[in-house]
Amino acid sequence: MTTLSTAPLAPLLDRLFEVDAAASPATNPALPGLVEEREHVMRSKTGYLDFYGRLKDFPLAVSRETGALLYMLARSTGARTIVEFGTSFGISTLHLAAALRDNGGGRLITSEFEPSKVARARKNLTEGGLIDLVEIREGDALKTLSVDLPKPIDLLLLDGAKALYTEVLSLVESRLRPGALIVADNADFCPEYLERVRSTAGGYMSTPFAEDVELSMRIG
Numbered sequence: 001m002t003t004l005s006t007a008p009l010a011p012l013l014d015r016l017f018e019v020d021a022a023a024s025p026a027t028n029p030a031l032p033g034l035v036e037e038r039e040h041v042m043r044s045k046t047g048y049l050d051f052y053g054r055l056k057d058f059p060l061a062v063s064r065e066t067g068a069l070l071y072m073l074a075r076s077t078g079a080r081t082i083v084e085f086g087t088s089f090g091i092s093t094l095h096l097a098a099a100l101r102d103n104g105g106g107r108l109i110t111s112e113f114e115p116s117k118v119a120r121a122r123k124n125l126t127e128g129g130l131i132d133l134v135e136i137r138e139g140d141a142l143k144t145l146s147v148d149l150p151k152p153i154d155l156l157l158l159d160g161a162k163a164l165y166t167e168v169l170s171l172v173e174s175r176l177r178p179g180a181l182i183v184a185d186n187a188d189f190c191p192e193y194l195e196r197v198r199s200t201a202g203g204y205m206s207t208p209f210a211e212d213v214e215l216s217m218r219i220g
């Protein structure tokens, strides 16, 4: 048995994934032009505050498969210190915090600029019995993740504005332990990030994994 597969977390995640599946921003009439805008904003280093602000009522969560992958990676590496870029409703956070619990404890720092999402994530983490392991930093991650990070960091999840993946990696990089894992969701939207982690001289080993994840490991 794991924290992930038992109550209170398992039924909570079932509910949250149901909400996620039912809420498609792309087909929402209240958000006209979103699909076209997404193509542009996902690759732009500006405009993300407005774009994600309009999506404040949508979970935009990792897939169930990616959630399970996050739990397994954190468990199998015995992670104790995790940083996350992009909390939203806290669905990925719940998977990572569950792994910390089952590893015997630890610390997860996650970042979200949308206040209503911070409140929802806090509520979900409380309901899931995991809030004691999580520090939610409210504000732009470019600021909130630029100070007071622990060392060493065992695992980094990149799931905020895609165009900022390289910048956020730079903020965290000096604290990643050798062998630390970086999971980047939808990294195809950030070619400069892929170039960096895939370059042989870049200090990472990296491979695309499943459909939309880039899995990288810090070497030195």
Ligand SMILES: C[S@@+](CC[C@H](N)C(=O)[O-])C[C@H]1O[C@@H](n2cnc3c(N)ncnc32)[C@H](O)[C@@H]1O
Binding pocket: 048, 052, 053, 059, 060, 061, 062, 085, 086, 087, 088, 089, 090, 091, 092, 093, 111, 112, 113, 114, 117, 139, 140, 141, 142, 159, 160, 161, 164
């Ligand atoms: C794809 S969602 C994250 C989903 C979440 N990881 C999950 O699986 O439940 C991206 C989130 O990142 C937030 N975000 C985007 N850019 C950000 C930034 N620069 N700083 C903080 N949060 C950001 C958005 O508001 C949005 O809630």
